[in-house]
Amino acid sequence: MxxxxxxxxxxxxxxxxxxxxxxxxxxxxxxxxxxxxxxxxxxxxxxxxxxxxxxxxxxxxxxxxxxxxxxxxxxxxxxxxxxxxxxxxxxVQSVLRVRTYTTFTAKWLIPHLMHFRQRYPDIEVLITNAVPTVDFDRDGVDIAIQYGEGDWPGTQSDLLFRDELEPVCSPQFLAAHPESQHDPAALLKGPLLCSHYRRSDWDDWLSFADLETVAKKAERMSFSTSVLTWQAAMDGLGLAVGQIPLLKSELESGLLVRPFARPQYRDRGHYLVRPSLQRHSRKVTAFRNWILQEVRDPEENLV
Structure with missing residues (x-):
């Protein structure tokens, strides 16, 4: 017909x-x-x-x-x-689809997400994890949290926090190397714990601290994610490079310590990313306002 x-x-x-x-x-x-x-x-x-x-x-x-x-x-x-x-x-009103990394989800987003749920109980948050750069046309998400310099084409981005790197270890690992109390560089004999997706972190920090020579012969152990790398450090397997903003709880509770007290601040960081041409829906606006406030003062977001 x-x-x-x-x-x-x-x-x-x-x-x-x-x-x-x-x-x-x-x-x-x-x-x-x-x-x-x-x-x-x-x-x-x-x-x-x-x-x-x-x-x-x-x-x-x-x-x-x-x-x-x-x-x-x-x-x-x-x-x-x-x-x-x-x-x-x-x-606008039902599901907010957020894409980010497993490490960021586990170490920052999940511990803070209850504050968002308390403020916006009608917005359901669906979190997906992936490493490649988000493509909003392809990936079917409303908003993303990515690591980089904030200059992805076709997007708007808000800086959440800069990258802050510093070696961390368990108190037990530190106690097993008493010489490190006077010379933390003694810990660099290894093992040095490495994350697959952050393979350059150790070399970058060692160069920043001018300690490449000390760690030249150190054994390195590699893990598939930063979460596993930091868990290995908490279990006393060695020294890891921590992304300090993601390890606030572990550092405050004493599960991890910072023996060098020499943080390296880099230009890259974690950004909240959204499409440039996206309709500004209530759910996206609510999440953006919440997370920007949360990185500044979480207590202000409590109901």
């Missing part, structure tokens, strides 16, 4: 004219000129092969064919508007 679909832009214009019975009001609603409305109506009349409106001094009236046509299409446009509104409402 052949579907006789008219050109949709002229149809949209006719629907507005049929409701208002006035070209000027229709043009104002559609944000176009009155002459543009007239041209679109003429295009539709040519397509259907019959006049649809009659121009009068006080506005327009519909022809008999135009009246029958309007009675069919106005409810159809109402249904389209209703369906679109439902989709937009669901998108």
């Amino acid at each position: 052949v579907r006789h679909l008219p050109p949709l832009n002229p149809l949209r214009v006719f629907e507005a004219v049929a409701r208002h019975k006035n070209l000027t009001l229709a043009a104002k609603e559609l944000h176009v000129t009155q002459s543009a409305v007239s041209r679109q109506i003429a295009t539709l009349e040519t397509y259907v092969g019959t006049p649809l409106i009659m121009r009068e001094s006080r506005g327009v009236t519909l022809t008999r064919a135009g009246q029958r046509y309007a009675e069919e299409i106005i409810p159809a446009f109402d249904k389209l508007a209703e369906a679109t509104g439902k989709v937009m409402e669901k998108n």
Whole structure:
């Protein structure tokens, strides 16, 4: 069966004219000129092969064919508007899809997320973890937390915190090397615990601290994630490079210590990233406002 679909832009214009019975009001609603409305109506009349409106001094009236046509299409446009509104409402109010890294999720986001749930109980947060740079068209997420310099094309980004690197270990590992109390560099004989996705951290910090030579012959043990690397450090297997903003709880509780007290601050950091052209929905705005406040003062976000 052949579907006789008219050109949709002229149809949209006719629907507005049929409701208002006035070209000027229709043009104002559609944000176009009155002459543009007239041209679109003429295009539709040519397509259907019959006049649809009659121009009068006080506005327009519909022809008999135009009246029958309007009675069919106005409810159809109402249904389209209703369906679109439902989709937009669901998108705005239901699930916030956040993409980030496993390490950030485990060490920062999950410990803080209860504050967001207390403030916005109607917003469900769905977290996915992945390492590659987010592609909002491909990945189907609303917002992302990424590590880098904040300059990803087609996005807006807010800095959460800069990268702060420093070696950490367990108190037990430190106690097993009493000579380190006078010379922390003694700990660099190893093992040095490394994360697969942060392989350069040790070399960067050693260069920063001018200790490459001391650690040149140290054994290195590699783990697939920073979470596992830091767990190995807490279990006393060796010395790891910590991302200090992600280890606040472990450092405050004494599970990890900072024997060198020589942090390295880098230009890279963790950013909240969102599409440049994204509609500013309530859920995205709420999460952005919350997390920016949370990195400054978590206590202010408590209900």
